[in-house]
Amino acid sequence: xxxxxxxxxxxxxxxxxxxxxxxxxxxxxxxxxxxxxxxxxxxxxxxxxxxxxxxxxxxxxxxxxxxxxxxxxxxxxxxxxxxxxxxxxxxxxxxxxxxxxxxxxxxxxxxxxxxxxxxxxxxxxxxxxxxxxxxxxxxxxxxxxxxxxxxxxxxxxxxxxxxxxxxxxxxxxxxxxxxxxxxxxxxxxxxxxxxxxxxxxxxxxxxxxxxxxxxxxxxxxxxxxxxxxxxxxxxxxxxxxxxxxxxxxxxxxxxxxxxxxxxxxxxxxxxxxxxxxxxxxxxxxxxxxxxxxxxxxxxxxxxxxxxxxxxxxxxxxx
Amino acid sequence: xxxxxxxxxxxxxxxxxxxxxxxxxxxxxxxxxxxxxxxxxxxxxxxxxxxxxxxxxxxxxxxxxxxxxxxxxxxxxxxxxxxxxxxxxxxxxxxxxxxxxxxxxxxxxxxxxxxxxxxxxxxxxxxxxxxxxxxxxxxxxxxxxxxxxxxxxxxxxxxxxxxxxxxxxxxxxxxxxxxxxxxxxxxxxxxxxxxxxxxxxxxxxxxxxxxxxxxxxxxxxxxxxxxxxxxxxxxxxxxxxxx
Numbered sequence: 001x002x003x004x005x006x007x008x009x010x011x012x013x014x015x016x017x018x019x020x021x022x023x024x025x026x027x028x029x030x031x032x033x034x035x036x037x038x039x040x041x042x043x044x045x046x047x048x049x050x051x052x053x054x055x056x057x058x059x060x061x062x063x064x065x066x067x068x069x070x071x072x073x074x075x076x077x078x079x080x081x082x083x084x085x086x087x088x089x090x091x092x093x094x095x096x097x098x099x100x101x102x103x104x105x106x107x108x109x110x111x112x113x114x115x116x117x118x119x120x121x122x123x124x125x126x127x128x129x130x131x132x133x134x135x136x137x138x139x140x141x142x143x144x145x146x147x148x149x150x151x152x153x154x155x156x157x158x159x160x161x162x163x164x165x166x167x168x169x170x171x172x173x174x175x176x177x178x179x180x181x182x183x184x185x186x187x188x189x190x191x192x193x194x195x196x197x198x199x200x201x202x203x204x205x206x207x208x209x210x211x212x213x214x215x216x217x218x219x220x221x222x223x224x225x226x227x228x229x230x231x232x233x234x235x236x237x238x239x240x241x242x243x244x245x246x247x248x249x250x251x252x253x254x255x256x257x258x259x260x261x262x263x264x265x266x267x268x269x270x271x272x273x274x275x276x277x278x279x280x281x282x283x284x285x286x287x288x289x290x291x292x293x294x295x296x297x298x299x300x301x302x303x304x305x306x307x308x309x310x311x312x313x314x315x316x317x318x
Numbered sequence: 319x320x321x322x323x324x325x326x327x328x329x330x331x332x333x334x335x336x337x338x339x340x341x342x343x344x345x346x347x348x349x350x351x352x353x354x355x356x357x358x359x360x361x362x363x364x365x366x367x368x369x370x371x372x373x374x375x376x377x378x379x380x381x382x383x384x385x386x387x388x389x390x391x392x393x394x395x396x397x398x399x400x401x402x403x404x405x406x407x408x409x410x411x412x413x414x415x416x417x418x419x420x421x422x423x424x425x426x427x428x429x430x431x432x433x434x435x436x437x438x439x440x441x442x443x444x445x446x447x448x449x450x451x452x453x454x455x456x457x458x459x460x461x462x463x464x465x466x467x468x469x470x471x472x473x474x475x476x477x478x479x480x481x482x483x484x485x486x487x488x489x490x491x492x493x494x495x496x497x498x499x500x501x502x503x504x505x506x507x508x509x510x511x512x513x514x515x516x517x518x519x520x521x522x523x524x525x526x527x528x529x530x531x532x533x534x535x536x537x538x539x540x541x542x543x544x545x546x547x548x549x550x551x552x553x554x555x556x557x558x559x560x561x
Contacts, residue, residue: 097443104447136530184481197474242493278560297541
């Protein structure tokens with residue numbers, strides 16, 4: 001048995017979420033760990049300390065936009081080359097789209113959104129997040145080959161292993177339609193911290209009364225180095241853009257700190273945020289349901305509390 | 319334009335999830351069209367109306383999903399297909415959809431980016447791979463010019479705009495279109511629209527849920543006085559260690 005991990009790199013450095021996937025693969029104790037990288041990346045030998053034995057590096061300009069079908073072909077080809085019967089990947093826009101294709105190509109069983117290491121006592125069982133964070137399902141996977149996509153922050157990165165990885169060039173074979181989707185434009189969001197990747201999130205709801213009152217929310221977010229988010233009614237009323245909508249039908253976030261301001265805490269909103277490590281709720285209604293799901297609560301008017309919090313952070317040198 | 323929209327039948331988003339053994343406790347649970355599928359359906363209705371095309375809606379489910387399918391017909395689908403089986407897992411569902419769609423000449427197969435119950439997000443990619451079609455997910459804008467589909471999706475760090483020739487598969491999410499609420503005329507017409515029931519073509523389902531767990535409850539909330547934000551900052555630094 002052996003495990004293949006598809007890793008992504010930004011600005012030549014392997015992403016933290018990919019290091020989590022490497023740690024997951026090493027801790028599976030399922031044989032050698034091979035990493036596959038199709039992005040430009042440096043110092044790949046150092047992946048040895050995460051338990052990687054070999055790195056397969058693909059140098060192909062056509063893969064720079066991470067075209068999903070071609071990435072899926074590269075992953076299936078690499079798995080075949082090294083005889084891997086498990087593929088582990090951290091969730092990303094590419095991985096979420098590629099994993100089911102790899103599953104069909106490899107005749108493998110796919111489990112997405114995996115939050116813990118497998119249990120092997122009674123078959124191969126992984127815990128998946130389901131019902132949008134409202135429950136977990138311990139899911140048994142049949143078959144020889146398995147594909148796992150790992151939820152962000154599912155486990156801590158472990159770089160305590162020693163050794164250096166061998167880096168080899170790998171040239172995958174592509175299918176006739178692997179480049180059927182043409183990228184016509186990419187608009188990178190400048191400046192702001194991106195919500196899905198943010199470690200700190202400041203989120204506000206209808207309690208802010210109108211879009212003109214968001215300056216204090218942005219000031220607090222800037223002070224913290226946090227991303228801004230909002231509840232569904234706020235994006236539905238076009239007070240804030242749709243890509244800030246956090247909740248069951250919007251973006252799900254799992255930051256270290258989620259500060260909810262003027263959000264009552266409808267069950268659909270909670271579903272999108274309840275994986276956050278620490279939740280702070282600021283609401284003038286002491287009966288707001290969100291307080292039941294919070295770690296810290298402040299009953300008070302946002303217009304009064306938020307500037308005070310920004311000031312207190314300033315005073316504390318943050 | 320000939321469009322297929324695949325919908326799932328899921329608990330309403332306000333549902334408090336409970337289990338009886340390895341089954342969802344359906345007592346008092348309202349079922350709806352999957353919220354992401356509902357966005358796909360809304361955009362499909364717009365494209366169908368603009369092109370005077372045809373819109374088929376498909377669900378893999380047992381007879382209890384028919385009210386959900388009728389709602390999709392009331393929103394604007396022309397005809398419906400129910401593949402008569404419990405949707406055991408993503409692979410099982412994908413095989414049924416691929417088997418149904420392979421000789422129907424659909425220009426596009428749309429569905430939500432994921433079901434809001436099992437959150438697999440796999441069916442679109444599996445169907446596309448089985449039918450050798452491109453697949454875009456999450457598809458957040460969709461326009462058609464001639465035989466070319468132009469789409470936008472969110473990626474890490476921004477937005478990506480892509481195009482491909484039809485046919486294709488897409489897993490949709492907002493803001494591709496706004497949910498449509500059926501009107502009385504739609505509801506009346508939906509009763510007369512054809513709903514074909516066909517049997518599944520294969521049975522393989524490689525995954526099985528052994529047990530469900532509910533997430534651990536958060537400890538009691540610690541209330542802090544609104545005039546003492548210094549204390550909140552201290553707790554976030556020293557107790558929660560998140561600053």
